[in-house]
Amino acid sequence: MDFEFDATTEDYRKRLLAFMDEHVYPAEDEYHAGGDGWEAPPVLEDLKNAAKAAGLWNLFLPGEHGAGLTNLQYAPLAEIMGRSPAIAPPALNCNAPDTGNMEVLAEFGTPAQQEQWLKPLLEGSIRSAFAMTEPQVASSDATNIGTRIERDGDEYVINGRKFYITGAMNPNCKIFIVMGKTDPDADRHVQQSQILVPRDTPGLTIKRGMTVFGYTDGDHGGHAELLFENVRVPASNLIGVEGGGFAISQARLGPGRIHHCMRLIGMAERGLELMCRRALERTPFGKPLAEQGVIQDWIAESRVRIEQARLLVLKAAWLMDTVGNKGAHTEIQAIKIVVPQTVEWILDKAIQAHGALGTSQDTPLAHLWVSARTLRLADGPDEVHKRSLARRELNRYRSRQ
Known part of the structure; x- marks a missing residue:
């Protein structure tokens, strides 16, 4: 392993360090003073526009959809962003859970799913959430997930309860990737599937925001408890194949x-x-x-x-x-x-x-x-x-x- 940064990494590091000094650190007081409700403060949009102009956008994503950096190239950039973790990652469209969701859609999504959901996520015009953790089971073992995803003709029907779903309180969170069981009788590692559920789908209730050590994390979109009651989505919303979750x-x-x-x-x-x-x-x-x-x-x-x-x-x-x-x-x-x-x-x-x-x-x-x-x-x-x-x-x- 070579410990020296290559030319590409060093170029991004210099530009990112300058961006932090010029834009991020000066915005911290205004950002943390808060916006309204669960939305990020308005200054974030200014920071996002500045990041796009500086060529510091979607740095996390390899391949054609992102900056094309390797994990080793991206790692020191993520470290720099971590110095102001509430602001820098979303300003550069490098914030969880959107990063993981974009990676899933880029690797496993159909062309239609990528056009409808990956494209606006890459543009930073919407937010997303990943709904896996549940209150009734030990979710550290993902095979325990109890939410059901059942096929009914050309649709899937989803029933279950999730909690601590990061970003879900933000009204700009338009899409959820939901993990649940499609076949409880299959081998334990192929029982689960992942499916796309738009925020406005009937039967999906966002019950409450949940605090973390007393913090609402409102500027991060909060962490929500969700209820799925006979939520119906097209079968084409399945990501990958049944059992691939x-x-x-x-x-x-x-x-x-x-x-x-x-x-x-x-x-x-x-x-x-x-x-x-x-x-x-x-x-x-x-x-x-x-x-x-x-x-x-x-x-x-x-x-x-x-x-x-x-x-x-x-x-x-x-x-x-x-x-x-x-x-x-x-x-x-x-x-x-x-x-x-x-x-x-x-x-x-x-x-x-x-x-x-x-x-x-x-x-x-x-x-x-x-x-x-x-x-x-x-x-x-x-x-x-x-x-x-x-x-x-x-x-x-x-x-x-």
């Missing part, structure tokens, strides 16, 4: 975990920067915080942990590009385990260094910490990834006995 979700999650983890690295860098600035500005008990041994320990430890985490994520991205997602499975699970925990620790120390200010809305630290803590659950909890990783490690030795 689990495989599609696995294909969707691999790149998404790289994106999340690199954005987390950027969040950690922002936290460390704020901690250092705070340490140099404050003087308790007769000397600056920066001269207190415990603060120096936090700063040094933070730098070491960031460098370790970044190298592991870049290795995972490189393997995804060279041997595929399956070949990078161990590293993808490893970063999902270690990076959120690492960043949570760093942000906790940054909050501690700020005292009461660190818990307030006057710095980004509290919200960054909540994001890092939440990502220890999103895309699968730590324990599930450890279980799978341990089994794979043990299997290496079982084969030798």
